[in-house]
Amino acid sequence: MNGIHSVILAVSGFLYQPWLVPLILIAGGIYFTIRTRLMQARMFAETIRVVAEKPKTENGISSFGALMVSTASRVGTGNIIGVATAVISGGPGAIFWMWVTAFIGGSSAFVESTLAQVYKRRNKDGSSYGGPAYYMRDGLHARWLGVVFSVLIICTYAVGYNMLAAYNLQSTFAAFSFYGKNTPKIIGVVLALLFGLIIIGGAKRLTNVTKVLVPVMGISYVLVSLIVIFMNYGNIPHMFGSIFRNAFDFKAIFGGFTGSCIMFGLKRGLYSNEAGMGSAPNAAATADVSHPVKQGLVQMLSVFIDTLLICTATAFMCMSTNVSAAKFLAADGTADAAGYVQSSIASTLGAFGPVFIAISMSLFAFTTLIGNYSYCEGCLHFILNRDMSAGGLLVFRLIATVLVFIGSVASAGLVWDTADMMQGLMVVTNMPTILILGGTSVKCLNDYQRQKKEGKNPHFLAASIGLKDHTDFWNGED
Template identity: 55%
Template sequence: MLDIVYILNEIDNIMYFPILIIVMAAAGFYFTFTTRGVQVRLFLESVRLILEPSGDKNSVSSLQAMLVSTASRVGTGNIIGVSTAICLGGPGACFWMWVMCIIGASSAFMESTLAQIFKRKDSTGNSFGGPAYYIEEGLNRHKLAIVFCIFLIAAYALGFNLLCSYNLQSTFMEYSFYHPSTTPIIIGAVLAILTGYCLLGGGNRIVRVTSTIVPLMGVSYVIVALIVIILNYQNVPSMFVLIFQDAFDFKSIAGGIVGSCLVYGIKRGLFSNEAGVGSAPNASASANVSHPAKQGLVQTLSVYIDTLLLCTATALMCLSTGVARDATVSGAPYVQNAISTVFGTAGPIFITVAMALFAFTTLLGNIYYVDNALIFMNGKKEPSKRFMQIFYIACTVVVFVGALIPMDAAWAMADITMGGMTLINLPTCMILGKYAIGCLKDYEKQKKEGKNPTFKATSVGFKEGELDFWN
């Protein structure tokens, strides 16, 4: 197992530095420059658009599609990912998370706008799509679209679910009853059984209840974090000094860049907000909007909610308390130690409950994206019921295994599979970027004319009837 973990870590390290860091930075800066900072410049317009109705009660609104993608983004990464970045990379990781969030929001705009432009129409008139569809139609590269789907399935059915299960069981390490040999097995088994029960169609009530509770838990988590920060207000100035000093300690970064705050900030920021990864466009394509740019703008908010709100809440809560941070407390223990300074024994329990809810809904949400990829690979048709049952059983086994594997292996598998998606999606968005940029210009032109923008495919160079929508 140690040899496998070593190999995974080596692949992970090389993939992110220098390859992914260069690709993500180049794409983010290119999109920011070509859209004239759309993610900042039109922030207020993005806020206004989330309240715009779809115009059809039976279709998905812009807000609903954004909430689906946000539900996928918000999860264990907002708690465990941030803790890991700070403990292993240093406080400066927070700053690089913020930087990549703001730059990455432009990537989120591009991918979601492209998903809208190239979306398909089903038999009922509703829409679907995502990166596989704009790779196939925009680049005319069906095989590359299949490769993207393979990476997506590997990420969301394997990598992310392994990590999600590990992260949940790690929250129990702080309790006296935890035994490293037996407790992970018990937690993994319970989580796998619940997940399998829901995936195989028997847990509709569980899904409805957790889907209702999770948004409330997210708000509660931010409130709890604010209470901890406010009660430690005297440490806030020195905390920000520490973050910026560490972020710009380039001598330290250069000395060990793979394990630096820069790389950890980018890795964990990408894992948390998924900007440019190619996951959110699957949900974005389902929205019923009058103009593709609307959904692109709305998706930038999802990135901000995830990173600037939830990830920052975790980071500032932990750093403001001043509790010890090192590799031994990396993950759930660091967050639990921080919150317990204010809430005592109730603090770790709150984190465990939050993690259980976040993890469970994330596991189920991940499969939504996987289903779309399987349909694409099956010639745009639903796979057989028997195949899906076998596949769902395999997914539950992955959840069980995730609770047992080492932390490094769980993170490396998630990083590698997500990195593969990103390395296909971002260059594709850069090649097809002219359509999204033209779409944005068309949207702004109509806004200046006082119109509610509507889109025609011919306005960005398509022929009449070339796309399923926008004719």
């Protein structure tokens, strides 16, 4: 395991050099923000309107349903443990750079999800599926790249992210007196069993579960965070001061960029909101909408919900208290993020705080696990170019279930570094692709705005933007 971890560290260290993943994400996000004329701000009201629309057909998945599946993956343990890790290891300024990543990443999320809608494919029952592998194949005419990306998604979500979610969940219970040597194993068994029961139930059950759990847990968590912040209102000016002072301490940042607030803000922001990685487009492609831009707008909203709302709630809840983040950074650089969150909320709400965090983490982790897995079976279909046999699919699901258990008993360094490496590989594959194909999303946006000005409910036709690539939808036959 030490040898494997060393290789993972080496690859991850290379990927997060300033000129690779950070440059691709930030430069790409800025480019799309300019190309779309700051659509994150000027079309925000339209985004709220679109998310409430019903699907075109009676049995179709609504924009809101697809949003909840992608948000189930985005909104998870990263919103609690990931944010706390960023503050401990990168300093309070990491929160500012997390905000920046989310804002400019909103445009990248719009572009990739709009592309997924344009190139989505039709199931026999009339529903749709798709994602980056399909716009790589049909837009770039590079099926091999779609296969590579599909493998990366499976490795990232079934292995990296799901192992990390399981580890983060069990680490939260370390604050309780009953936590012992075998506790991670017990939690791992229970979590793996629940996970296995859900994924065998299929995608429809997944959508039903996440549509209920995601809004409830998100709203509850934000409300409790606001109570903690309000009860520590006297510390708020100092909190904001520390965020901005640390964020613009460029001498410290460029003196050690790898461990700087910018890098931790970018890494943990990416882990949390996934903008530009190419994960959410898999969910976006399932939505039944009249125009691709509608789902692009909705997926952009998911990034804002995740980072600007829930991640910020965690950061402010912890940093508004008198608990010092520095006390939770070990000499070897390991961050006790769960301990920091638990101590922060306990300092204000007493014994109720750690219990609430444990419950929140359980719900966050569970929806993260099933949201992550939802991306994997579609990728298997793309790799094989056919449906997997029932026996083969059962084996795959069992392996995914076992990995959840392994994550709960693995070391913190291994699971975090594996997730960082895999998400970095997804970025360097997906971002260049959407930079090449992004003009199609911009044309779609222009077509959408033209129809809105004409007083219409926008309906898309591929011919209206001169798209000649093959599409199963958007040909006037729907």
